Amino acid sequence: MECREYSKPTTLQEAIDALKTAEDGVKLLAGGTDLLVNAREGHPYRELTIVDIYGLPELCRIEEMDGWIAIGAGVTHTQIEQSALIREKAGVLADACRTVGSPQIRNHSTIGGNIANASPAADSLAALSVLEAEVEVNRLGEVRRVPLGDIIEKPYRTTLSDRDLITRIFVKKADAGTQFHFYKLGRRKALAISRMTIATLLKRDGSGKVERFHMTMGATFPKPMLFEDVDNMLIGKRPTAKDIQAVADALSAKIPLIAGIRPSTAYKQPVCKKMVERILSELLGGQ
Numbered sequence: 001m002e003c004r005e006y007s008k009p010t011t012l013q014e015a016i017d018a019l020k021t022a023e024d025g026v027k028l029l030a031g032g033t034d035l036l037v038n039a040r041e042g043h044p045y046r047e048l049t050i051v052d053i054y055g056l057p058e059l060c061r062i063e064e065m066d067g068w069i070a071i072g073a074g075v076t077h078t079q080i081e082q083s084a085l086i087r088e089k090a091g092v093l094a095d096a097c098r099t100v101g102s103p104q105i106r107n108h109s110t111i112g113g114n115i116a117n118a119s120p121a122a123d124s125l126a127a128l129s130v131l132e133a134e135v136e137v138n139r140l141g142e143v144r145r146v147p148l149g150d151i152i153e154k155p156y157r158t159t160l161s162d163r164d165l166i167t168r169i170f171v172k173k174a175d176a177g178t179q180f181h182f183y184k185l186g187r188r189k190a191l192a193i194s195r196m197t198i199a200t201l202l203k204r205d206g207s208g209k210v211e212r213f214h215m216t217m218g219a220t221f222p223k224p225m226l227f228e229d230v231d232n233m234l235i236g237k238r239p240t241a242k243d244i245q246a247v248a249d250a251l252s253a254k255i256p257l258i259a260g261i262r263p264s265t266a267y268k269q270p271v272c273k274k275m276v277e278r279i280l281s282e283l284l285g286g287q
């Protein structure tokens with residue numbers, strides 16, 4: 001890969017210093033599984049300073065904090081998939097990360113890179129949405145925390161500047177008894193780019209009434225989205241088959257509404273409807 005300069009900081013502070021002092025354009029390099037693929041076409045980084053943040057210790061931690069789990073941007077998909085904490089309290093993300101590429105890709109690619117690359121087909125995004133994820137961004141030492149949906153503007157475009165470093169991703173810890181589901185539709189079982197993903201989080205109280213519900217699709221909309229109107233449809237109910245069907249109808253209706261009518265709409269809408277019905281029936285135990 002051609003670049004103007006290459007810098008390999010060993011701490012987060014050194015990375016921020018490198019971003020401060022770099023002249024002209026900068027590009028962050030994490031696992032490189034998107035960046036190096038892009039580098040094959042032309043010489044996109046020839047005039048840029050590459051700041052290699054892969055393996056920075058501050059970005060590689062998974063920690064529990066009050067009602068949240070803080071996941072370092074440099075944590076790999078394999079580490080997320082294997083984290084006992086994430087599997088228990090945010091299992092839908094572990095399931096989503098398990099579907100990324102192949103073991104080699106998962107061992108090297110990072111969650112921060114998956115977000116910052118902003119591919120609509122990125123597998124973590126729908127799961128992060130139902131976990132109400134927030135992204136911590138460090139701009140030359142100034143730290144802010146923003147909802148995931150505000151980071152991604154449209155396919156392959158974020159609201160980040162080249163000096164913005166994603167440091168952590170916060171996901172809401174789910175209460176005991178919360179049910180998760182992640183579904184990925186691809187052209188084949190392994191190493192497949194998502195055609196659609198569906199992420200679900202469902203929590204019922206002791207009497208079977210739904211207390212918390214989020215369900216959304218990935219690889220479908222220009223950016224990660226949650227739908228309050230749909231998520232409210234089951235709250236306070238012991239859902240019946242009719243309620244499930246209403247959610248399936250409402251979610252599949254979002255596809256042409258938000259993404260417009262495309263060649264893929266003809267299969268995405270019925271697949272979405274059927275899968276939502278199947279997933280909710282399964283989670284609700286056939287009710």
Ligand SMILES: Cc1cc2nc3c(=O)[nH]c(=O)nc-3n(C[C@H](O)[C@H](O)[C@H](O)COP(=O)(O)OP(=O)(O)OC[C@H]3O[C@@H](n4cnc5c(N)ncnc54)[C@H](O)[C@@H]3O)c2cc1C
Pocket residue numbers: 027028029030031032033034035036037053073074099100101102105108109110111112113114115116117121122123124164165166167191192193194
């Ligand atoms: C064979 C193959 C199969 C794949 N399969 C899948 C799949 O099934 N599902 C899927 O979702 N993805 C897949 N990918 C895409 C890729 O692996 C992921 O998007 C991955 O998460 C990117 O992370 P990375 O660490 O490699 O990022 P990099 O390639 O290093 O960086 C990607 C982008 O993010 C920016 N960036 C990285 N870290 C940060 C940070 N902390 N702050 C700000 N910007 C940052 C970089 O500047 C760059 O623009 C696949 C890739 C390959 C090559």
